[in-house]
Amino acid sequence: MISIAPSILAADFSRLGELVREIELGGADRVHVDVMDGHFVPNLSMGPIVVKGLRPVTRMQLEVHLMVTDPTMFVEPFLKSGADSLIVHQEVLPDPRPLIRAVRGQGKRIGLAVNPGTPVEAIEAYLEDIDLALCMTVWPGFGGQSFLPESPERIRALRKLIETRNPKCELEVDGGIDMKTAPTSTSAGANVLVAGTSIFGAAVGPRAAVQQMLKLTS
């Protein structure tokens, strides 16, 4: 079963509520909220106020991708605002266990992300304790980039580790996912697809784009 997680970074913010309802009708499983601090990545995006605004609009999970240097600082504010899951980067957490415990202790889901330059083995020891592993398929910071060619190999390697350590852990990919790279990613072992530009920038509209991506990967 493949899940689509449209990234609202690519959405028209003046119509956010309406567009989120569209992707839900198309069969999206969750909303991907990209949070950037201008430090871990060279860009700024959104904060807990956006999650709070979206909470009453949808029943979908609100998944927050924290591209920030100090994720611990933002756990409380995002969970209070209605986030269902938080994804934090391995690169800023020498020991992610306290943060994993803090999020799970509140009954919420936790994911660990790896940048393209980080070996996927860096999160192997934590796979048993997390709900999702995110393999970045671009360098984080901006939407609309191209899927990195080494990604399928990295996805396959991470899938192997997940099968050994914790098959229930989801394997998500993020960056440059479109109608061509979505099937490439699911064939390599991904089961959650983050997609921004290819959904919210689609000529057919976000609802049909989600339906199309689901069809291509089922």
Ligand code: DX5
């Ligand atoms: C990259 C973000 C992604 C990005 C995806 O920094 O984490 O979620 O917005 O956008 P597209 O699908 O346009 O590559």
Ligand code: ZN
């Ligand atoms: Zn993201």
